[in-house]
Amino acid sequence: MKKMKTYTILLLAISLLATACSDNNDDYDDNGDNTIPGDTYTDVMASQVKMELVDDVSISPYAAIFDVSPVYSDGHLPFATNTNGVDGLGTMLGSLDKTKSYLVYCHGDAPSIAGAKLLTENGFSKVYRLQGNYAAWDDVSFVDIVASVAKSKIDAADFEAIFDVSPHYNEQHIPGASNANAGAGGTDLATLTAGMDKTKKYLVYCHADGPSMAGAQLMEDAGFKNVFRLEGNFGAWTNAGYPTE
Structure with a gap:
């Protein structure tokens, strides 16, 4: 009898857990890929970025472009802001409009990914990262x-x-x-x-x-x-x- 009671309680717990998971489906996007809106960034190809960039800020899709590498002076994208690393980008967050689009890049994946994640984790909803980093831009x-x-x-x-x-x-x-x-x-x-x-x-x-x-x-x-x-x-x-x- 005790085993049956324990089994019943276990089934009830599983049922409640399934219901809770179902109730939380709003945290996922419509594509079912378990992506939480506002918590991801998008990789963009260098050719796409080069096509989009213009001198007129009212036309350009990016409110700002952040170079989080330590070698900004060795080469950088037009109009890019030298953040002096990911930590430097962190000090700029308070002055940025979270509804606008931003592009992050570096000379390696780790810093550019860290920079993009820093923005998304702080509520920025339109964050892009240059796929292949500066080398991809230079090679296009x-x-x-x-x-x-x-x-x-x-x-x-x-x-x-x-x-x-x-x-x-x-x-x-x-x-x-x-x-x-x-x-x-x-x-x-x-x-x-x-x-x-x-x-x-x-x-x-x-x-x-x-x-x-x-x-x-x-x-x-x-x-x-x-x-x-x-x-x-x-x-x-x-x-x-x-x-x-």
């Missing part, structure tokens, strides 16, 4: 961007120069673009870019993929770090109804 080749992103970057004066490598420059081109086709009365891209600041951002486009890709790669091979190519070429720009000259 030219980035394709759609017409709307190119327009946003142009409006933000994000590009040091825009190069049209097509033979149709004189017919129509993006406002402010330079004629980078010697056959169309311009100057070839290699000559045009010689001596330019290789850390600045540049946009290359054409009327077809082949020349624009070749032009963007030419700049990458020459050591330019922030080269963008207009995806869909000049046709994508005009199809979007953007101005030409």
Whole structure:
């Protein structure tokens, strides 16, 4: 009889535990992956970050970019804030808006993960970490961007120069673009870019993929770090109804 009573109590405890677990399902996301909202960060690829970054803070998706590495002076992302380590980031939390988006990176996984977790654990809901860290940023080749992103970057004066490598420059081109086709009365891209600041951002486009890709790669091979190519070429720009000259 005593065994039966003990067994009954055990079943009741299991039932109550199951009910409690069921009641707490609100702590998990709709995907059923046991992720607690506000308690995780998102890894983003370097090519995505490079596509998104613009000089105009009203357009940029990140309110701030935090470099938590000890070698900030050896190379860092544009507009990145040197936090002097994860502990330094901790001293900045009180001045940050927890509803805004922030990007954290380093030269190694451990510090960047620690920095991202520091933000999420303190109530920040939109935290991103650069996948592959600074090396991934440094290694990325030219980035394709759609017409709307190119327009946003142009409006933000994000590009040091825009190069049209097509033979149709004189017919129509993006406002402010330079004629980078010697056959169309311009100057070839290699000559045009010689001596330019290789850390600045540049946009290359054409009327077809082949020349624009070749032009963007030419700049990458020459050591330019922030080269963008207009995806869909000049046709994508005009199809979007953007101005030409």
